Amino acid sequence: MVLTDFVLVIVSALLYALGLPNELLHYGNPVFGFIAIVPFLYVLYRQDRLSRTVLFGAVFALISTVSVYFWLLFFQDFSIWTLSGVAAAHILYFLVLAPILFTALKYPPHIRPFLTAGVWVIYEFLKSTGYLGLPWGLLAHTSITFLPLIQISDITGQWGVSFLFALINTAILEILIDPKPLRRSLCGSSGRTAAFTLILLILTLVYGTFSLKRSYPETAVLDAVLVQQNADSWVAGNEMESIRQGQVLTREALNSAAVKPDIIIWSENAFRYPYIKNSIRYRRNPTGDPFNSFLKEIDTPILIGSPYILDPKTYSALNAVMLVNPEGDILEYYGKTHPVPFAENIPFWNLSFVRAFFIKVLGIPSQGWNIGIPNIIFEIKNKGGESVSFGSPICFEDTFPYIARGFFKNGADILINLSNDSWSKTISGETQHYAAALFRAVENRRTLVRSTNAGVTVVIDPYGIGRNMLPLFVSTAENVQIPVYRTAQTFYMRFGDWFPVVLLILLTSIQFYTIKTGNSLYGYRLK
Template sequence: MALSSAIIVPLSQANEIWWYGNPALGLIAYVPLYIATISSKSLRESAGLGALFGAVSTILSYFWLANFGEFSLWTIGGVTVVYTTYNGVLNTVLGLVLKTFLKQRPLIFGIFWTGYELVKSIGFLGFPWGLAAYPFSDFLPLVQIADITGVYGISFIVLYLNAFIAEVLMLCFRNRVHPTPITYKILVLHLVFITGLLTIYIIYGYNRLAYNAEITNELDVLMVQQNSDAWVADNQNETLSLLQRLTQENTAQNNPDLVVWSESSLRNPYQDTWVTYYDTNPTGYPFNSFLSDIDVPLLTGAPYTKNNKSYNSTILFDRKGNPVDHYSKQQLVPFAERVPFWNLQIVRDFYKDVLGLVAIWSPGDRQTVFQVEGKNGPVRFATPICFEDSFSGITQIFSKQNVDLFINLTNDAWSKTNSAQLQHFISSKFRTIETRTTMIRSTNAGVTGVIDPWGKTLVTLPMFTAQALRTTVPIYNWRNSPTIYTQIGNSFGWLLVGIALILLAFSLLPQHLCRGFYKRITDRHNMATP
């Protein structure tokens, strides 16, 4: 049963079969694991089931990490080990708490797993992929509540529903599974509560979708998708020439307000002695000559160096080709872009000699807000880089600075899979709802497009094609009515974490005050499982 969930969960998320996930599977994905956990005969068995689920579901969901250059074994192996451990610990806790609060356990399952999703999505090891809410990203009435609760409000109701369905199945087939303490009367109470929550979600969602937000400005934007892997060092001149050609072909008739290239489009810094590099490269039509010719502001990804440190950055050039400002990525990929204790020689030697990692990025230390002229005046925008558009805390901080627009620059071509790029794209849709801010995504292979403040995809380019997309991006007036989420962040998720800790403490405390603490927990666990 744990293996069944480990297969169904990846199929419910964006994958190579169902590109945007399968919401029907999302409603039952955790049902087998839930039944297996409460049917387990010991805490050790609960831990093993969770570890098995974590290992298999991670490999099936994120197999594309094996394409992460020379670090593939480290990335796919490291993520698998982490999630095997995470889910083993989580299932151990669930195995205890669900058998302490028998009648409330569907609700408690939703609380604990949602709290886990929040905790795993923050900090140095943060990886906000594979959340229970993601298969429902296109069910817009349901997900609008994210502007209050964040994405975790949707995950909670989905997980609660999974547990409820599991309880219905166990009650219907109780002689084939095991006797359940949840009666029809208790199930009806859970159904009433779930129905009430869903009704609130849907009514609120339709209300937000019907809200006639004022379009205060428009930005004519050209996004260029070059379809090349920035990790291939010997194709940089060819790639830069392609970017320049696609840009000029789509600005020949009239100039847009902004041209946007992807992350790492420039492989070398545009500063100090490197500026002269662009006087002669690419051969035939140097980048500096191109800048002076197009007469359009250009936003692109490029390295930035300062005080012997290198940063993964975005740079805005003005119409005259002069660099205006830069933003450096703050949430770096753990153990790939950022390594703890890198200053220690033994750590550097291990990464250089064993893994082949010769340099790392440093995290940025400021939230840069750029500005360009739109149809009706200046447009303020922030540029979360790569998977930063999946971290709700980053976009929340930017939204507090009254930005009108998010522009995400991404390089996912290395994954060589549609599912990797779509998983990234879907997670970014929730950032637009949480902050009610339009997002442009300009990538080197996909998904390049525009998402409106309700999470609706306005336009996209086909993945893994070299094309340019020119479109008018609507700018909505939300400054005078910031979302509740913008002001309180993930308070809903942290509330669930707090409740989960109280429930766990309540489950542990009586035994902790008695002799034979661990034996008594196990005995009570076994007694609850006929």
């Protein structure tokens, strides 16, 4: 019995990984998303002791984390710390989540599926929030190849999609655990749950189908060059090669362009050493083709990823995006506000014992990047003289709904994300990031541009459709037109993450009622 339970939990974790973008199915598969957590929930349901659920939760977390995030092993000097840290965090989450799911599964069948699905969504929301948040590998991210399903994100955010997937899983579970024969169970509580879930799925698809047919007027267009260097400046010896490759690719794109672009867009970390106007380094380098001369030659504003020095005396710097004009002036910059915890920024560095531990025990000499000012807005004019405002989230910041929403609420017309995931060396590392970021375009019905070092470089429209997608791990550039949609604020943009908050309030209220009365809803006494 125990061995069977372990096998089912492991199968569930692997199904979960298969539903998400992976090395076999590069953009995942929603079919696996519909069934992935059924075996795990089934194991929890049939336990008679709360203590066992903790063990099964830890196993599910470990297997699913390693299967989904294995590419973190390529994260250079921080590889073992990053993968083990993510695995440890998920195990801790599931040490709490599994007993809560176990409790939800003990409620009567009238409400059990909805409570269980709600608990799962609240978990995803909490694990995606705050300094340690990682909005990656969510149930919603198994759905990106089925566009009608994700359109409700403009109302509920990605959380509504996750809830639908979790509810389908729990509806299947109800049919499996109903002790009645199948024909009778379909007329009982499990049948009603299945019918309600099916109706909800149909309504979602109807809304999604009509949303995909809805047209949004283009209010402006930016002609741009997206440059994918596929040359990581953080690799020793590649410090200038990334810039040289960017210059070569930019020239090739300009030579083939039908019209002069309004902006050229490189990737995060295109510059390892800080770009400073008139610095000797960039007046001379790359050797034979200095960057400062290149700026004058292309005569077009360029968006680059570069460190930005705040205080040279204290080595304070930002992981930044800069908009640079042909004269070499930095017109605006934005510093990353949500660094990768412990890899890019170490919290509580000002505490002496924390600092001593990282310096003396781990050999990490500094806090890392400073944290920038949020929601900085850039402006660029197109050939028609129209001003287009944009925010530029860096790296995995485009996976955080609140960051994208903050840019839009502060006046951004579009988002231009600069990323460098080339270190992952895997297709799944790139496509998982794409899947997590894609929802920002649908949630806000605005364009999201991703300009990356090795992929996925793409223009994502308000429907979540990727256009002008460049091949992964290839040095290339492309002339693209970036449509600007100044649509009215979506329900999600206006109210943010209301859906998981409402779920949290409802489920907390139900639990308080249960504790106070000793009964669950509908007069059932909990087992």
